[in-house]
Structure formats: C-alpha cells, structure tokens
C-alpha cells in the first residue's frame with residue numbers, strides 16, 4: 001500500500017493537552033483502577049500499553065466520555081470536561097472494530113461528523129473527499145464498508161475521526177485486526193498522519209514493540225495503575241519496576257534474585273561494581289548476555305530461531321535465563337555454554353538490605 | 355451408524371413434524387378448498403362476490419389489518435427508540451410495552467368491551483368531565499375504528515419487541531461512534547439504526563398485519579360473540595365463521611375463508627422472503643429503498659417520542675388496571691356517576707366463586723396446553739435442528755407460510771376430521787389439532803436458537819465418533835435446554851389462549867370422567883360472561899365475573915410470558931444487522 005509522504009515533520013508544539021487527575025473506576029465490586037494521574041502534552045503521540053485486561057480501553061473511553069469515571073477529573077486543553085458528553089469533547093476516535101456505519105458509503109461515513117455539526121452537504125462532501133484523497137482511499141468512496149479491505153476500512157475510520165479536526169485523537173488497538181505486514185506499514189502511516197496534523201494522540205495497544213516504535217511517550221499500564229511514563233528509550237533502558245521490566249522488550253528481560261557477598265555474586269556471576277553486600281532483585285537484558293566465554297557455565301535448554309537472531313534458553317544453578325546471539329553455530333540443545341554478563345547491563349529493581 | 359443411515363436419520367428428524375402438518379394442516383386446508391366449491395363449480399365464490407355487504411366486509415378486513423400494522427409499527431417503533439436510547443428505566447418501559455402481550459386476545463376483548471360499554475365503561479364519563487363529547491364507541495359509525503384500536507393495543511408488544519431487537523443488534527461500537535461524531539437521537543435513528551434494523555421493521559410490519567388478518571377473537575367478541583355480526587364491523591374471519599356455523603352456508607363461508615387466505619398470503623409470502631433472505635448475503639431479499647430523510651431539529655423529535663411513550667403508556671396500562679379493579683370491587687360501585695376509578699374496597703368473593711365455577715375449564719385448558727406443549731416440542735425440536743444445520747430453508751419457508759395462514763381456513767376441515775374420528779368435545783380433539791398453530795412457530799424460533807448455538811460442540815462429538823442422531827440427543831439437546839423450555843412455554847401460551855378451535859370442537863365443560871369428555875376451555879368459559887352474548891339480560895355481578903374470568907385467563911400467560919420474554923426476543927428476530 002503506497003504511503004503518502006508527509007515529509008516527516010517534528011511534532012507540533014501547539015495543540016491541546018490532556019490531563020487525568022485521580023481517575024478511579026470500578027465495575028461492580030471490581031476496581032479497574034484507583035487514582036490514575038496522567039499528563040499528555042499537546043501534539044504528542046502518547047501510548048497506553050499494557051497486557052489485555054489492564055484497563056486501557058476503559059481509560060480511553062473515560063477520556064472520550066463514553067464511560068463515566070467514579071471519581072477524579074478529565075481535562076482537555078486545560079478545561080474540565082467531566083460533565084460533557086462525547087460529542088461535546090471534540091475528540092476523534094478510532095474503534096478496534098472500526099465501527100463504520102455499514103449502511104453508508106465510505107464518503108457518507110467520512111462526511112457524517114461534518115453533516116452532524118450542520119455543515120452543508122456539498123461542503124461536507126468536499127472536505128471528506130479531500131480527507132479520503134489524503135489517506136489514499138479516494139477510489140473507494142462510493143463503496144460500502146463491507147466492500148473494501150480491512151486496511152482500507154482502517155483508513156476510513158482514521159479519516160472519519162480526523163475530518164472534524166478534533167482536539168484529541170483516540171485510537172484503541174486500531175491495527176490489531178490487520179495482518180502483520182499491513183500492521184507494519186500502518187504504524188508508519190499513522191505516525192506520518194499524526195505529525196502532519198500535529199494532533200494530540202492517545203494510542204492504546206497491548207503490543208509493546210508497537211508502542212515503543214511509534215510513540216513520543218509511553219505509559220505502561222498494569223493491573224489498575226500506571227507503572228511508568230517516559231519516552232520509549234527511557235522505558236526500555238531504565239524500567240522503573242519489575243512489571244515494566246518484564247513487560248517491555250522482546251524477548252523479555254531476565255529477572256532474578258542474586259546474592260552479593262564480598263565482591264562476588266551467586267547463583268550468577270555478574271559485575272558487582274558499586275553493589276553492597278545483600279540480596280537484590282535484578283533485571284538483565286537478553287542481549288547483554290555475552291555467550292562464548294565468561295565466568296558462568298550453563299546448559300542450553302532450547303534454541304528459538306527468530307530471523308536476525310536466535311534466542312538461547314540457558315539454565316544455570318536452577319535459574320532460567322534468555323540470551324540472544326546473532327549466530328548460534330556453536331550451540332546445541334543439551335550442550336554447555338559459557339557466558340558473561342556485560343558490565344553496566346544489570347538493572348537493580350529492588351533490594352539492597354539483608 | 356453408516357453414512358447412509360445417518361443421512362436417513364437427519365431426514366427422519368423432520369418427518370414427524372412434516373407428517374403432522376400434512377395430516378392437520380394440508381388435509382384440512384384442501385378440505386376447505388374442496389368444500390368451498392362443492393360440485394366443482396365456483397358458484398359459492400360468485401355468490402360471495404355478489405353479496406351487497408361483501409365490499410364492506412373486505413374493506414373492513416383491509417382497514418383492520420393495515421390499520422393495526424401501521425399504527426402498531428409507529429407506536430412500537432417510538433417505544434423501541436425510547437427504550438433503546440435510555441440507560442435507565444429500560445426494563446420498566448419494556449414491560450409496559452410488553453404488557454398487552456401477556457393478556458390473551460379473549461381477555462383483551464372482554465376488558466375493552468366493558469370499557470366501551472355506554473352505560474358501564476369509564477371512558478365516556480372521563481371524556482365528559484374534560485368537556486369532550488360522548489361518543490358511541492360501538493355504534494355503527496365508530497365500531498370499526500374501536501375494533502382496530504383494540505387490535506392496535508394487542509399488537510404494540512410484537513412490533514415493539516421485534517423493532518427493539520433490531521435496534522439493539524446494532525454493534526455497540528457503532529452506536530458509540532455515532533455519539534463521538536455528535537449524532538443526536540434523530541440523526542442516529544434515522545440515518546444509522548433504523549436503516550440497519552430495516553429487516554426487523556419489515557418483519558414487525560408483516561407479522562402484525564398477518565396476525566390481524568387472521569384474528570378471530572377480537573372481532574368475534576367485540577361484535578357480540580355470536581350470531582351474524584353487523585356488516586359495519588364484520589371482517590372476513592367472523593363473516594366466514596358466521597356463514598359456516600350459524601347460517602349453515604358452509605360453502606359460502608369457506609369461500610370467504612379461502613379468499614381471506616389468498617389475501618393473507620401476500621404478507622405471508624413476503625415474510626417468508628424477508629426471513630429466508632436475511633442470513634445469506636446476496637440472496638433474493640425484499641429490497642426496501644431507504645429514503646434520505648430530512649434532518650429534523652433535535653429536541654422536537656425527542657419530545658415527540660417522549661409524548662408518544664407517555665400517552666401510549668396510559669393507553670396500555672389503563673385497561674389492565676381496570677380489569678383488576680372491576681374484578682375485585684363490590685357490585686355497588688358499578689354504574690355510579692362519576693365512575694369510581696380508584697380501588698376503594700376490595701372483595702375477592704366473586705373472583706373465587708368464578709374460579710370455582712370455571713374449575714373444569716381450567717383443568718381442561720391446563721391439561722390440553724401441557725399435552726400440546728409436549729407434542730409440539732417433540733415434533734418441532736428435531737425439525738428445527740434439521741433446518742438450522744442441514745440448511746433446509748425451504749422447510750422453514752413452509753413453516754412460516756403455514757403460520758401466516760388464518761386459522762379460519764383450517765377450522766372447518768379440522769372439524770370434519772375430528773367429527774369423522776368421533777372425537778368431538780374431547781380433550782383429544784384439541785390436543786390433536788392445536789399443534790397446527792404451535793409447531794410452525796416453535797420450529798421457526800427454535801431454528802434461530804440452534805443457529806445461535808456454536809457448531810463446534812457437535813463437530814467435536816462427530817469427530818469423537820458419535821452418530822448424528824446420538825450427537826443430537828446427547829450433545830445438542832442438553833445445550834438447547836433453555837431454548838426448549840422457553841419454546842415449550844410459548845407453545846403453552848399459544849394453546850392456553852386459543853378460542854376458535856375450542857369454540858368449534860367443544861360443547862360442554864369436562865364431566866370429570868375418563869377418558870376426558872367435555873372440553874370447554876377457559877376462553878370459551880370467559881365469553882359466556884359477555885353481557886352482549888347473553889342477550890342483554892345481565893345477571894348479578896356479571897361485570898365482576900367478566901373481569902374475573904379475564905384475570906383467570908391472563909394470569910398463567912402473565913407468569914409464563916415474564917419468564918419467556920428474553921427467548922421471544924431472541925427467537926423472533928435474531929441475526930440482526932448482519933448482511
């Protein structure tokens with residue numbers, strides 16, 4: 001699918017921010033979250049990422065006004081919008097199943113938000129046509145949603161959400177129904193569209209690599225709370241807690257408990273510079289495990305070919321570890337391997353006192 | 355079991371129902387047609403068409419049916435929009451719109467007869483008290499409209515339920531997208547929800563029209579429950595009945611019934627087409643062009659809906675309230691001016707003595723309804739399964755068509771068969787004939803239910819080595835239990851409130867003997883209290899007894915309908931907006 005070139009611009013500075021203040025929500029007895037605080041800057045592409053069931057959709061629906069929070073406030077552009085319905089918040093939303101009006105043509109779908117606002121039919125059609133051309137679905141406008149491909153439906157949903165020039169653009173797992181190829185190109189497409197419009201965007205996904213690849217900033221959501229907010233780099237390089245550490249990265253971080261005593265560590269030898277004696281919960285990135293030689297000896301329990309690299313499953317002193325190598329030539333399942341943990345690669349998540 | 359055996363088995367699944375329908379639907383139908391032209395000439399038809407009253411009767415029939423369908427659809431849709439658009443109060447207003455469905459036609463007609471009664475009913479005094487002129491509701495100039503009004507009252511629930519099912523099958527995300535886009539009530543319903551629920555709207559219209567075409571109970575009771583009805587309100591059904599069973603001109607009555615069946619076939623076949631066309635895309639289906647509606651201002655539309663719902667709620671609730679009021683109040687409160695419309699003193703004596711008097715009828719009706727339910731479920735469930743799984747759509751078409759034919763076209767043939775079996779005035783007569791009405795409907799709704807059951811369970815069973823027949827009995831039937839129970843309740847309700855067949859096939863109350871002879875039912879019991887049918891000689895307490903018998907008729911149906919409500923919704927219109 002050809003992607004229009006919006007000549008990558010930097011994120012726009014102007015625009016409308018979104019702020020959540022102490023948002024709590026429960027369904028019956030089940031508390032989805034309790035006191036969420038978030039600040040989304042004007043013009044940025046902000047992702048909510050977390051495992052499914054963590055409440056991302058609920059949070060997005062609260063921002064859109066489709067669901068009422070039990071307590072706390074939602075601000076859009078500095079204005080408290082708690083009492084406003086979804087139509088009054090001037091948000092554009094792309095639903096997971098797109099939610100296109102099945103009985104209307106693509107053109108009517110895109111024009112619908114304008115017509116509802118009272119635009120003249122001819123005017124609305126003109127703007128809708130421009131938007132359709134911009135998103136490269138110009139040739140589908142006379143068809144109905146059932147008669148176009150999933151990728152095209154996706155773009156119609158984007159167009160319908162964008163045509164009314166919303167202050168905030170909300171997307172709930174918009175690419176999850178697409179195949180892997182299309183998902184890949186759609187990510188870039190979305191990022192380009194978002195830059196081009198400079199529109200504040202909140203993007204919900206359970207796919208951490210998707211979140212890292214397109215976002216300006218990311219919030220990691222897990223079981224009812226926000227674990228960390230930061231740029232993709234910060235989140236990846238310095239996860240704030242074990243939840244974030246294990247959720248972000250593929251393959252995920254190795255998390256284990258090591259005991260440091262007198263400059264040495266067990267059950268794994270790791271660089272211990274700066275660590276006092278004690279018990280630590282540490283995270284080690286798989287790519288920081290340098291296979292070949294080193295102080296640790298391990299058994300190879302499995303090898304998983306992943307294209308550019310191979311994931312190596314290691315067992316050392318009752319601990320399971322994952323490492324990656326470019327070339328697994330010398331390794332075989334059931335064989336022995338030696339490795340070192342690279343200096344500076346150990347992230348202490350908790351502990352220190354005995 | 356061998357492949358051949360299995361293939362045969364799945365054929366056998368629908369054979370019992372098919373055999374039954376041949377014996378008790380096709381044969382009576384053919385008998386009716388044959389006897390309508392006794393010496394193979396069309397003389398009875400010619401005489402029928404030449405009757406001076408005939409054009410008026412046809413006009414009455416068309417007015418009654420179309421009027422019922424149009425008005426019930428408009429009101430039912432307004433109610434459905436109201437309920438669909440609300441977060442709170444959905445249950446309460448659904449129940450209000452559903453209420454008339456819980457009152458059998460016979461009871462509805464009796465309540466309305468008392469309401470319309472010029473001396474007794476509270477409507478005229480109420481009109482007078484607000485300065486409106488008194489009208490003679492059942493007089494020659496108004497009775498057709500009054501009759502249609504009652505029919506609309508009884509038809510609102512069906513229209514409401516079907517349209518609501520269509521509206522609520524719009525995917526939730528689409529509804530939310532409309533909210534985010536800023537669509538108001540009018541925008542959403544006129545441009546999204548109603549076009550998507552088009553199939554449901556068409557179904558609701560055709561169903562209400564078909565039921566009105568065949569409706570015997572309302573015109574029969576409101577025109578005096580006996581004798582020759584006045585031409586000013588006679589529909590083809592009651593005209594045919596009077597010719598067959600009062601005047602004795604059976605061929606002319608049959609000609610009228612066959613003629614009615616031909617007219618009713620138009621909506622019947624359209625209903626077959628909409629229903630069969632729905633799930634498969636691109637199949638022949640009724641094309642209803644959707645006009646581009648002008649944008650209405652938002653708040654007037656909202657207030658229009660609210661106003662309709664408020665007014666219609668009173669219209670629906672008052673007669674039911676009236677029935678309970680009259681059944682439990684002392685006779686001294688009758689005929690007062692202004693009428694007493696609040697409960698002041700409650701007595702239960704008349705109600706209880708009515709129950710005692712009606713005991714043979716209550717037992718008969720209950721036993722017959724149970725037997726009819728058993729027969730229906732046994733025959734209909736396997737047939738519905740064949741339709742759902744082997745895609746025997748033609749069979750479904752036949753069921754829907756049989757369902758849409760007026761009962762009057764079967765009754766003479768059924769009478770003939772039962773008489774030649776020497777079974778008149780026995781329970782067996784009713785148990786044999788009534789499934790004619792319940793089987794087609796239950797097959798229809800059950801096949802929708804089976805369609806909604808995931809196929810994987812049976813496929814897993816087949817992979818595990820079960821035969822089709824065993825898979826049906828040990829896997830499908832247990833899964834389908836909720837559907838079967840609800841289908842049984844629907845069959846029970848149908849049988850409980852039938853009037854025409856008991857009226858023709860029964861003569862006396864059950865004599866408490868065995869095998870059971872005497873098969874008057876609660877419906878035939880109730881109409882004996884109609885003051886008009888007793889020739890104007892009002893016995894003591896007649897109004898209280900009348901209302902009491904209405905309640906006796908209604909109570910089991912109320913209880914069962916409340917339980918079966920969800921099923922009715924799903925069964926009648928499932929599939930929604932897909933395709």
Ligand SMILES: Nc1ncnc2c1ncn2[C@@H]1O[C@H](COP(=O)(O)OP(=O)(O)O)[C@@H](O)[C@H]1O
Pocket residue numbers: 027032050051052053054055056057058059
């Ligand atoms: N309408 C609802 N009623 C009851 N529970 C709900 C409702 N919506 C969501 N939940 C529950 O809230 C939790 C969060 O759901 P959701 O926001 O959809 O998570 P996510 O989008 O992260 O997968 C889930 O456990 C879900 O079962």
Ligand SMILES: [Mg+2]
Pocket residue numbers: 053056057058173
């Ligand atoms: Mg979700």
